[in-house]
Amino acid sequence: MLYLLFLLIIFGIGIFGIILSIDYCEYLREYRLKQYELITYERPFGIARQDFPLHPIKPYKFIVSIFSSEKVYDENILSYKKNLKLVIISFAFLCVVLIFI
Numbered sequence: 001m002l003y004l005l006f007l008l009i010i011f012g013i014g015i016f017g018i019i020l021s022i023d024y025c026e027y028l029r030e031y032r033l034k035q036y037e038l039i040t041y042e043r044p045f046g047i048a049r050q051d052f053p054l055h056p057i058k059p060y061k062f063i064v065s066i067f068s069s070e071k072v073y074d075e076n077i078l079s080y081k082k083n084l085k086l087v088i089i090s091f092a093f094l095c096v097v098l099i100f101i
Helices: 002-031 033-039 059-067 075-100
Strands: none
Touching: 002 033, 002 075, 033 059, 059 075
16 A cells, blocks of 8 residues: 555656656746757757657756756746756655665
8 A cells, every 4th residue: 555655656746747847848948948959859850849749858968957056047947946856856765765665
């Protein structure tokens, strides 16, 4: 029963993380195009970045940009980064705990 509870919590945190990262990418696409271009692929599967139905993020660049300590003066980006860090760390911690249950 505890195992199922942890699975549901991990699932919920994962879904929240996906929704938050989509919002973050939408914000970057609208207000910080240069940073958005840095964390996304240019032409995934031959489709232009603007026409692609999803955000074609580069996972290693996305994670590095979330955990980077560069000075950002935009309060929205700071808020997104803080929340995404919390989601990633809590997701990883709960996955480790689930392994030992």
